[in-house]
Amino acid sequence: xxxxxxxxxxxxxxxxxxxxxxxxxxxxxxxxxxxxxxxxxxxxxxxxxxxxxxxxxxxxxxxxxxxxxxxxxxxxxxxxxxxxxxxxxxxxxxxxxxxxxxxxxxxxxxxxxxxxxxxxxxxxxxxxxxxxxxxxxxxxxxxxxxxxxxxxxxxxxxxxxxxxxxxxxxxxxxxxxxxxxxxxxxxxxxxxxxxxxxxxxxxxxxxxxxxxxxxxxxxxxxxxxxxxxxxxxxxxxxxxxxxxxxxxxxx
Amino acid sequence: xxxxxxxxxxxxxxxxxxxxxxxxxxxxxxxxxxxxxxxxxxxxxxxxxxxxxxxxxxxxxxxxxxxxxxxxxxxxxxxxxxxxxxxxxxxxxxxxxxxxxxxxxxxxxxxxxxxxxxxxxxxxxxxxxxxxxxxxxxxxxxxxxxxxxxxxxxxxxxxxxxxxxxxxxxxxxxxxxxxxxxxxxxxxxxxxxxxxxxxxxxxxxxxxxxxxxxxxxxxxxxxxxxxxxxxxxxxxxxxxxxxxxxxxxxxxxxxxxxxxxxxxxxxxxxxxx
Ligand SMILES: Nc1ncnc2c1ncn2[C@@H]1O[C@H](COP(=O)(O)OP(=O)(O)OP(=O)(O)O)[C@@H](O)[C@H]1O
Ligand SMILES: [Mg+2]
Numbered sequence: 001x002x003x004x005x006x007x008x009x010x011x012x013x014x015x016x017x018x019x020x021x022x023x024x025x026x027x028x029x030x031x032x033x034x035x036x037x038x039x040x041x042x043x044x045x046x047x048x049x050x051x052x053x054x055x056x057x058x059x060x061x062x063x064x065x066x067x068x069x070x071x072x073x074x075x076x077x078x079x080x081x082x083x084x085x086x087x088x089x090x091x092x093x094x095x096x097x098x099x100x101x102x103x104x105x106x107x108x109x110x111x112x113x114x115x116x117x118x119x120x121x122x123x124x125x126x127x128x129x130x131x132x133x134x135x136x137x138x139x140x141x142x143x144x145x146x147x148x149x150x151x152x153x154x155x156x157x158x159x160x161x162x163x164x165x166x167x168x169x170x171x172x173x174x175x176x177x178x179x180x181x182x183x184x185x186x187x188x189x190x191x192x193x194x195x196x197x198x199x200x201x202x203x204x205x206x207x208x209x210x211x212x213x214x215x216x217x218x219x220x221x222x223x224x225x226x227x228x229x230x231x232x233x234x235x236x237x238x239x240x241x242x243x244x245x246x247x248x249x250x251x
Numbered sequence: 252x253x254x255x256x257x258x259x260x261x262x263x264x265x266x267x268x269x270x271x272x273x274x275x276x277x278x279x280x281x282x283x284x285x286x287x288x289x290x291x292x293x294x295x296x297x298x299x300x301x302x303x304x305x306x307x308x309x310x311x312x313x314x315x316x317x318x319x320x321x322x323x324x325x326x327x328x329x330x331x332x333x334x335x336x337x338x339x340x341x342x343x344x345x346x347x348x349x350x351x352x353x354x355x356x357x358x359x360x361x362x363x364x365x366x367x368x369x370x371x372x373x374x375x376x377x378x379x380x381x382x383x384x385x386x387x388x389x390x391x392x393x394x395x396x397x398x399x400x401x402x403x404x405x406x407x408x409x410x411x412x413x414x415x416x417x418x419x420x421x422x423x424x425x426x427x428x429x430x431x432x433x434x435x436x437x438x439x440x441x442x443x444x445x446x447x448x449x450x451x452x453x454x455x456x457x458x459x460x461x462x463x464x465x466x467x468x469x470x471x472x473x474x475x476x477x478x479x480x481x482x483x484x485x486x487x488x489x490x491x492x493x494x495x496x497x498x499x500x501x502x503x504x505x506x507x508x509x510x511x512x513x514x515x516x517x518x519x520x521x522x523x524x
Contacts, residue, residue, distance in 0.1 A: 059517070064517075065519070066515045088264075090355070096520075097348055097349070098347045100344075104278075107274075112271065115271035117263075119257055
């Protein structure tokens with residue numbers, strides 16, 4: 001398959017730059033030669049079938065998994081050597097994460113506000129609570145929330161430090177269509193307002209089409225194509241992203 | 252945009268992040284009555300059992316053994332609690348699938364462990380206060396009769412407990428959740444060796460050599476000496492403190508290596524599944 005590289009934001013600074021990342025787990029090659037950039041203010045999507053290597057790629061960008069080879073620079077800093085400085089301005093949310101269940105929502109947010117070294121934890125907690133409409137849930141224990149409500153708390157956590165780079169692994173997987181829709185609008189709004197960048201994975205093609213400025217299509221541990229939804233459809237000679245997906249997945 | 256946070260490498264930011272770990276654990280403690288019950292329950296059971304043993308022995312006219320056994324129970328609890336509370340803080344992150352959330356914060360390994368340690372201190376102090384009161388009320392043993400020696404004794408045991416906990420955490424990181432049992436039992440390996448309830452001189456000579464390399468040995472022997480009327484054995488305490496430093500250094504090295512290994516093997520995301 002031919003790879004295309006389209007600079008989506010010519011002239012804009014790359015805040016994330018990953019070069020030739022590779023990761024093997026024993027006999028399994030999870031990621032192979034993945035290079036990608038995310039520009040300031042860009043919402044980038046990482047798409048691909050199950051097992052394509054999306055989560056592994058994100059985990060390498062977050063320092064959770066050490067790449068076997070390749071290099072990661074975020075905000076111009078080498079991730080390995082400047083972990084604390086980089087992570088201070090990054091955040092992450094994923095459908096498979098949990099939060100301390102016995103804690104009330106306000107206690108969770110207070111703790112994470114401090115873990116991100118915020119000067120005024122209470123003020124910032126109040127802001128994200130308003131943004132995600134968590135007011136009525138503040139005194140409920142996390143364990144008692146529905147999974148959709150927990151997702152909103154996770155996202156509130158992920159916005160606490162006003163991240164310059166927000167990494168989301170299937171963020172809306174547990175949300176109903178209405179909540180999902182509102183969260184998408186909110187995330188897009190936040191990105192536009194703060195100028196922060198996002199890197200998102202999702203199996204919801206409409207979500208990706210709607211949110212992402214640029215899409216990296218992964219398969220078998222490699223990025224096989226990059227472009228806007230329309231560009232990818234054109235490249236594969238199909239009508240939309242959903243059909244691109246089916247075509248790649250069934251090859 | 253980043254003025255909302257302290258500069259990430261500043262002392263203020265580090266204090267704030269450690270405070271985050273401590274406050275989280277304190278909140279978790281407040282929200283789970285079972286854990287509060289636990290810090291009172293086990294120490295009390297031990298104290299009552301050993302208290303009656305000493306009452307029995309006293310009837311057989313063995314005078315100062317009463318205070319040495321009760322003192323040993325109290326000091327042992329310090330070591331045991333210090334170790335278990337730190338392990339518990341870490342395991343809760345695993346049980347609640349919160350480990351990745353913690354590892355994507357700017358929190359460093361040293362800050363994370365410091366937070367767990369500070370939190371454990373509050374619980375140990377509480378536990379000891381409860382037990383000290385009970386020992387006095389039930390058996391008339393005032394832990395304060397040990398005197399100022401209590402300060403170095405407790406300090407050595409606390410630090411040893413933390414070192415053991417960090418080693419136990421490393422085992423869980425390395426071998427997975429199945430290794431949890433190590434977190435609860437590692438400290439008991441030291442109970443027979445350290446001469447908690449009897450002088451190490453009753454051990455076979457090989458074990459006596461091993462015992463001399465365990466910081467706790469010097470504390471429990473020191474306690475018996477002090478209760479028997481001898482002055483505080485500062486040379487012993489200095490040796491114990493030096494050993495503590497070695498134990499902590501080894502534990503931290505182990506944690507660093509296992510964390511690096513966990514990242515290399517992609518283990519961090521595999522907990523809780
Ligand atoms: N920690 C790990 N240990 C062993 N193998 C792993 C590990 N993490 C991922 N893998 C393997 O690497 C490959 C890529 O997995 P990854 O989770 O990155 O895929 P993904 O694109 O996120 O898939 P999905 O859409 O299902 O979430 C899979 O074959 C998976 O089994
Ligand atoms: Mg995945």
